[in-house]
Amino acid sequence: MSIQQRLVRLNPRQQEAVRYIDGPCLVLAGAGSGKTSVITTKIAYLVQECGMSARRIAAVTFTNKAAREMKERVGQMLKGKQGHGLTVSTFHTLGLNIIRGELKALGYKPGFSLFDPEDAKALLRDLMNKDAQVDADQINRVQGQISSWKNDLVLPGQALSHAANDDEQYAARVYEAYVRHLKAYNAVDFDDLILLPVVLLRDDPEALARWRRKIHYMLVDEYQDTNVSQYRLVQMLMGERATFTVVGDDDQSIYAWRGARPENLVTLGEDFPRLRVIKLEQNYRSTGTILRAANTLISNNPHVYDKTLWSEMGQGEAIRVVVNRHEEAEAERVASEILTRRIKERAEWRDFAVLYRGNFQARLLELKLQHYQIPYKLSGGTSFFSRGEIKDAMAYLRLLINPADDNAFLRIVNIPRREIGPTTLEKLANYATEREIALFAACRELGLAEQLPTRAVERLSRFIHFIEGVRDRMDRGDALAAIREMMREMDYEAWLYQNASAPTIAERRMANVWTLIDQLEKSMNREPEDTASTDTETDSVESAISRLVLRDILEQQAEEDDSDRVQLLTMHASKGLEFPHVYLMGLEEELLPHRNAIEVGTVEEERRLAYVGITRARRTLTLTLARQRKAYGELMDCTPSRFLDELPDADLEWEGRADKEDPEKKQARGKDAIAGLRSLLG
Ligand code: ATP
Numbered sequence: 034m035s036i037q038q039r040l041v042r043l044n045p046r047q048q049e050a051v052r053y054i055d056g057p058c059l060v061l062a063g064a065g066s067g068k069t070s071v072i073t074t075k076i077a078y079l080v081q082e083c084g085m086s087a088r089r090i091a092a093v094t095f096t097n098k099a100a101r102e103m104k105e106r107v108g109q110m111l112k113g114k115q116g117h118g119l120t121v122s123t124f125h126t127l128g129l130n131i132i133r134g135e136l137k138a139l140g141y142k143p144g145f146s147l148f149d150p151e152d153a154k155a156l157l158r159d160l161m162n163k164d165a166q167v168d169a170d171q172i173n174r175v176q177g178q179i180s181s182w183k184n185d186l187v188l189p190g191q192a193l194s195h196a197a198n199d200d201e202q203y204a205a206r207v208y209e210a211y212v213r214h215l216k217a218y219n220a221v222d223f224d225d226l227i228l229l230p231v232v233l234l235r236d237d238p239e240a241l242a243r244w245r246r247k248i249h250y251m252l253v254d255e256y257q258d259t260n261v262s263q264y265r266l267v268q269m270l271m272g273e274r275a276t277f278t279v280v281g282d283d284d285q286s287i288y289a290w291r292g293a294r295p296e297n298l299v300t301l302g303e304d305f306p307r308l309r310v311i312k313l314e315q316n317y318r319s320t321g322t323i324l325r326a327a328n329t330l331i332s333n334n335p336h337v338y339d340k341t342l343w344s345e346m347g348q349g350e351a352i353r354v355v356v357n358r359h360e361e362a363e364a365e366r367v368a369s370e371i372l373t374r375r376i377k378e379r380a381e382w383r384d385f386a387v388l389y390r391g392n393f394q395a396r397l398l399e400l401k402l403q404h405y406q407i408p409y410k411l412s413g414g415t416s417f418f419s420r421g422e423i424k425d426a427m428a429y430l431r432l433l434i435n436p437a438d439d440n441a442f443l444r445i446v447n448i449p450r451r452e453i454g455p456t457t458l459e460k461l462a463n464y465a466t467e468r469e470i471a472l473f474a475a476c477r478e479l480g481l482a483e484q485l486p487t488r489a490v491e492r493l494s495r496f497i498h499f500i501e502g503v504r505d506r507m508d509r510g511d512a513l514a515a516i517r518e519m520m521r522e523m524d525y526e527a528w529l530y531q532n533a534s535a536p537t538i539a540e541r542r543m544a545n546v547w548t549l550i551d552q553l554e555k556s557m558n559r560e561p562e563d564t565a566s567t568d569t570e571t572d573s574v575e576s577a578i579s580r581l582v583l584r585d586i587l588e589q590q591a592e593e594d595d596s597d598r599v600q601l602l603t604m605h606a607s608k609g610l611e612f613p614h615v616y617l618m619g620l621e622e623e624l625l626p627h628r629n630a631i632e633v634g635t636v637e638e639e640r641r642l643a644y645v646g647i648t649r650a651r652r653t654l655t656l657t658l659a660r661q662r663k664a665y666g667e668l669m670d671c672t673p674s675r676f677l678d679e680l681p682d683a684d685l686e687w688e689g690r691a692d693k694e695d696p697e698k699k700q701a702r703g704k705d706a707i708a709g710l711r712s713l714l715g
């Protein structure tokens with residue numbers, strides 16, 4: 034299909050949004066109105082009609098899943114070379130690419146590591162424990178604070194001078210040390226992926242010019258969820274030219290808790306007075322009933338922009354609300370319904386999605402799905418290779434085959450605890466950077482002894498000798514036996530017990546480590562598939578480990594493949610996606626809206642979250658809840674979510690509702706909501 038043919042399939046407003054390329058453009062519209070479609074078509078339009086090289090175009094969105102979907106949609110339009118060099122990624126991947134291209138300007142060396150939140154927490158723990166014993170809560174709080182600072186573009190110096198009280202002072206000091214140590218480790222954390230590029234582009238005119246030359250046109254999906262630093266990144270990259278298209282929906286802003294600023298939609302108009310705002314009103318996704326439910330629900334929130342959405346998809350089925358005895362019955366119900374519905378509706382597994390508020394809700398559901406042998410894909414859960422203990426064990430294996438693997442070194446130099454402190458590591462890292470050698474090699478150098486206390490040097494060399502000893506045994510005899518012995522010798526198990534909240538958890542983690550080593554053994558004795566020989570060969574431990582590392586990566590990619598499976602995901606992760614049949618679980622007070630949100634008064638964000646969930650559905654929507662649920666180890670009675678009261682009663686079909694709720698209670702709750710709204714609107 035040519036781009037012209039594609040264009041005429043869009044409605045006039047969408048076409049306008051695609052064709053307008055001379056200045057900044059904002060498409061503001063409700064769910065399912067074809068915002069993402071505007072972005073994908075516009076990319077093809079820029080390349081095929083305007084002759085822009087795909088290399089010069091960057092489209093960004095929020096989740097990996099959404100980026101993948103977008104890539105797929107664009108891939109169908111741009112064939113072969115046309116799409117070469119096109120960037121369709123998350124904000125963070127774009128940031129990562131900028132960092133990769135600007136290592137020198139940023140003062141990093143190649144092979145820098147990306148600290149995941151767990152790695153970052155471990156570093157913070159070390160830093161904070163230096164002064165006094167701190168608990169997990171304190172560490173989490175400081176980690177959260179540092180993250181908000183980074184998202185708001187507040188650097189350590191500013192944090193320190195603006196600190197309003199002792200707690201903030203303290204956090205700011207930890208922030209400063211944290212940044213310094215990350216740098217010494219040649220590492221960046223997740224928030225740095227945006228922060229570092231923004232700071233670089235702000236302070237380095239040459240780098241700015243380089244990137245402005247590189248990116249001519251930017252498209253941003255889910256713009257309502259950008260935070261301050263992401264907004265600045267777009268602004269810096271585009272500059273005066275302001276050749277960008279952003280699309281968003283203020284009603285779908287659900288990341289305020291992570292620093293998102295929906296008011297960026299308004300700011301955009303102020304920063305770019307030439308901004309052309311285009312509104313879309315036709316929904317192409319959902320049935321009339323589903324759309325009406327979504328519109329009615331969200332009309333309970335105050336609005337900056339008024340939007341009306343209509344659909345030509347027909348009224349469709351009523352929305353079912355299924356009340357279950359308890360959470361297990363709820364999970365059972367969802368699983369068994371999917372099983373029968375698939376046949377009744379002649380649907381595929383992938384046509385079903387089950388959405389919930391928190392990942393913990395998926396556990397029971399997984400068991401039920403497994404029971405019925407329903408293939409499913411859990412997004413955001415912890416896969417084998419992303420478990421902490423597996424990452425530790427993999428790091429040992431990687432270091433054994435490549436002592437220059439600095440990431441592996443840093444991960445395990447202190448696991449189990451070897452009393453090698455952050456200051457020692459910082460000095461070691463500086464020493465290694467100056468000489469351009471690996472950390473492992475640096476430990477052996479005599480020069481290091483001049484910069485570190487004797488005890489620190491001893492501890493480091495004990496570690497080095499330990500690893501070299503294992504390596505030696507591997508070379509001389511049975512490599513696997515040597516690896517197993519290593520795990521026992523260093524008493525990793527005891528360390529797990531010290532760090533787990535319950536002994537059973539530590540036990541399971543240790544079992545995972547042995548499973549990994551068994552896998553390694555299998556991998557060494559595998560049938561060689563890719564050689565002509567049919568004999569079973571014993572492979573070298575090196576290549577077996579490399580294969581495991583590769584499998585780790587592949588597994589992450591397989592996670593991302595879209596084979597025919599029921600999708601299980603949080604409402605947060607479901608943004609931008611659509612499914613013919615959607616189940617929304619746990620419509621209960623304290624779960625949706627979440628209890629924390631009720632406490633701190635952010636029910637409106639929860640309402641938007643429910644709006645996002647509901648608008649994922651194309652044909653059928655089923656809402657489920659439980660009358661009782663285990664929370665904090667106790668069986669608690671649950672109250673149906675207030676959001677159910679806010680849906681149009683005539684469109685709902687209840688099942689299993691016992692007595693109707695006490696009308697007085699219902700009214701009282703309604704009043705609360707109205708009062709809250711009034712105060713918000715001032
Ligand atoms: P969300 O707010 O949930 O991200 P969106 O506004 O990005 O939604 P899209 O995902 O682009 O909406 O579109 C929703 C559905 O409507 C998709 O299946 C898309 O293919 C279809 N669609 C979009 N525009 C049109 C159109 N003009 N004609 C027919 N179908 C369309």
Ligand code: MG
Pocket residue numbers: 068069070254609
């Ligand atoms: Mg979209």
